[in-house]
Amino acid sequence: MSEWKSTTLKEMLLIIESGSRPKGGVRIGENNKGIPSYGGENISMNGEMLYDKVRTVPTEFALGMTKGILDDKDVLINKDGANTGKTAIYNRPVGEKISTINEHLFRLRCKHGIADQEFLFHYLNSEYGKKQILLLITGSAQPGLNSKFTEFVKIELPPLPEQKKIAEILSRIDNLIKNIKLKIKKLEKLKIALINNLIQKGIKNYVFKDSELGKIPNSWDIVNFKDIFSKNTYGPRFNASNYAQDGNVKTIRGTDILENLKINYEQVPLAKLDEEIISNHSLNHGDIVMITTAECGFSAVFKQQNIPYICSAYAIRLEPNKKVNSNYCAYFLQSEIAKRQIQKFVRKGTVSNLPGSDVMKIRIPLPTIEEQNQIVSALEAIEELIKDSGSKLKVNLLLKNSLSQDLLSGHKRVNV
Numbered sequence: 064m065s066e067w068k069s070t071t072l073k074e075m076l077l078i079i080e081s082g083s084r085p086k087g088g089v090r091i092g093e094n095n096k097g098i099p100s101y102g103g104e105n106i107s108m109n110g111e112m113l114y115d116k117v118r119t120v121p122t123e124f125a126l127g128m129t130k131g132i133l134d135d136k137d138v139l140i141n142k143d144g145a146n147t148g149k150t151a152i153y154n155r156p157v158g159e160k161i162s163t164i165n166e167h168l169f170r171l172r173c174k175h176g177i178a179d180q181e182f183l184f185h186y187l188n189s190e191y192g193k194k195q196i197l198l199l200i201t202g203s204a205q206p207g208l209n210s211k212f213t214e215f216v217k218i219e220l221p222p223l224p225e226q227k228k229i230a231e232i233l234s235r236i237d238n239l240i241k242n243i244k245l246k247i248k249k250l251e252k253l254k255i256a257l258i259n260n261l262i263q264k265g266i267k268n269y270v271f272k273d274s275e276l277g278k279i280p281n282s283w284d285i286v287n288f289k290d291i292f293s294k295n296t297y298g299p300r301f302n303a304s305n306y307a308q309d310g311n312v313k314t315i316r317g318t319d320i321l322e323n324l325k326i327n328y329e330q331v332p333l334a335k336l337d338e339e340i341i342s343n344h345s346l347n348h349g350d351i352v353m354i355t356t357a358e359c360g361f362s363a364v365f366k367q368q369n370i371p372y373i374c375s376a377y378a379i380r381l382e383p384n385k386k387v388n389s390n391y392c393a394y395f396l397q398s399e400i401a402k403r404q405i406q407k408f409v410r411k412g413t414v415s416n417l418p419g420s421d422v423m424k425i426r427i428p429l430p431t432i433e434e435q436n437q438i439v440s441a442l443e444a445i446e447e448l449i450k451d452s453g454s455k456l457k458v459n460l461l462l463k464n465s466l467s468q469d470l471l472s473g474h475k476r477v478n479v
Contacts, residue, residue, distance in 0.1 A: 067219050076171055076172065080131060081142065081168060098125035101163070101165070105117060133161075136153065137171065139171070148200060182230040186471055233470065240459050253445060258397050262398050284428075289423040290386070291384055292383055293383070298377070298380065310334045313371065314373055324364055346372045351364055352380060356415065360402065388435040404426060
């Protein structure tokens with residue numbers, strides 16, 4: 064590392080500046096006129112640029128700006144607000160000839176021949192950079208960075224060819240991570256499309272009948288939840304003092320229910336409750352837990368055995384009878400048909416509430432158990448693909464973190 068140089072961000076930079084904007088502004092989706100004006104909302108928490116919703120400023124205003132005009136590969140950092148310190152690199156979209164930043168971002172440009180823009184981004188977005196920036200944020204009510212923060216961010220700077228190689232390696236992993244995320248997003252959309260399609264139209268060719276739920280196969284019934292759930296009970300009410308490390312029951316809260324119809328069993332807390340309460344409220348394998356406040360209708364299937372669990376007082380336990388596969392019902396609750404019904408029953412207020420009596424009025428298309436099982440199998444196949452992609456995403460995120468630490472510190476060198 065003898066050729067590496069200890070320096071500061073200030074010594075590396077040619078430009079650090081903010082932009083501006085007139086009062087008001089329009090979204091590109093609403094009015095294609097004007098020049099893009101990027102702000103803090105266009106930087107994600109993990110350092111990605113978000114190009115889909117960009118505000119604009121009038122062309123004449125942008126052409127009159129003396130600061131804040133973007134160049135390709137500028138490094139952007141959020142300078143104030145709750146997410147101060149978020150960093151991204153601007154890659155000019157095709158067709159975007161001129162673009163600007165507003166007053167909430169810093170634009171960073173390195174001195175030519177001294178530092179590489181992509182290397183700078185990876186450094187500031189690494190744990191090394193984030194920790195230093197976090198310590199330099201001032202203010203509590205309105206946290207922020209002033210331009211002098213660059214004097215105090217220390218960087219071990221390799222020669223320019225090695226910077227470019229390091230940046231190339233880390234950018235390659237970033238692109239892989241981005242592609243995996245896009246695949247997961249597409250699979251999630253496919254799953255929801257399949258839910259709506261299979262539940263409304265079945266998995267075979269049918270003569271359809273019109274119903275209050277739309278077109279469904281002629282042979283299917285439409286029933287109420289009260290016809291397919293033998294029990295529906297709220298969880299017991301208890302306070303924070305009941306939670307205990309030596310508790311005798313695990314309690315499922317709304318925050319423990321995940322988007323993939325599953326429950327985060329690792330996070331559920333223990334509570335110490337009366338044995339009679341536990342006996343009356345214990346969940347059985349296959350029960351559906353549905354949130355009835357705030358995120359009304361959000362549901363998951365309980366899949367534990369021989370372990371005492373109960374749901375909180377802000378959720379309802381639905382015990383299915385032999386007419387329904389609980390997984391089919393949980394998938395149904397993700398469909399547009401179900402969501403429209405639930406919204407009709409939700410009582411708005413300071414906190415939204417879905418009464419248990421109304422939950423039992425929800426109408427559901429009901430094929431035979433055999434067809435329900437086939438529908439569930441088709442949807443679970445998509446979920447397996449999502450799970451597999453999620454595992455690959457975790458591996459690559461860990462790899463990125465490990466490589467960032469090794470390459471940006473010089474613990475591992477690259478061949479140039």
